[in-house]
Amino acid sequence: xxxxTPSQLRSYAADLRGCAREQRRHAHSCEALLHDxxxxxxxxxxxxxxxxxxxxxxxxxxxxxHASAAQLRTEAKSWDSLADEFEQKAAAAD
Numbered sequence: 001x002x003x004x005t006p007s008q009l010r011s012y013a014a015d016l017r018g019c020a021r022e023q024r025r026h027a028h029s030c031e032a033l034l035h036d037x038x039x040x041x042x043x044x045x046x047x048x049x050x051x052x053x054x055x056x057x058x059x060x061x062x063x064x065x066h067a068s069a070a071q072l073r074t075e076a077k078s079w080d081s082l083a084d085e086f087e088q089k090a091a092a093a094d
Contacts, residue, residue, distance in 0.1 A: 009090035013083035020076040020083070027072035030065045038062050 004012070041055040 006090035006093045009086040009093070013086040013090070016079045016083040016086070020079040023072050023076035023079070027069040027076070030069040030072065033065055034058060034062050 038058055041051075041058045043051075045051075
């Protein structure tokens with residue numbers, strides 16, 4: 001395998017940054033997915049055993065989506081770091 005050229009490294013870095021941006025958008029979408037449902041899932045909206053069960057389920061789903069969003073952001077950050085490394089290698093090779 002040949003060593004990538006500085007322009008290839010910069011291209012890889014740009015691609016990674018694009019993927020990281022997309023990943024952060026997905027993270028935001030995950031967090032927003034059940035926002036409206038979670039806002040309505042309270043005792044002011046409805047009461048009773050079934051309502052309580054549904055509220056609990058929604059709460060668990062929201063927590064899971066927030067955990068997924070955090071994981072997506074962590075991955076995006078690592079891609080940004082790798083892009084930084086590629087750009088530093090490209091600058092050093094110039």
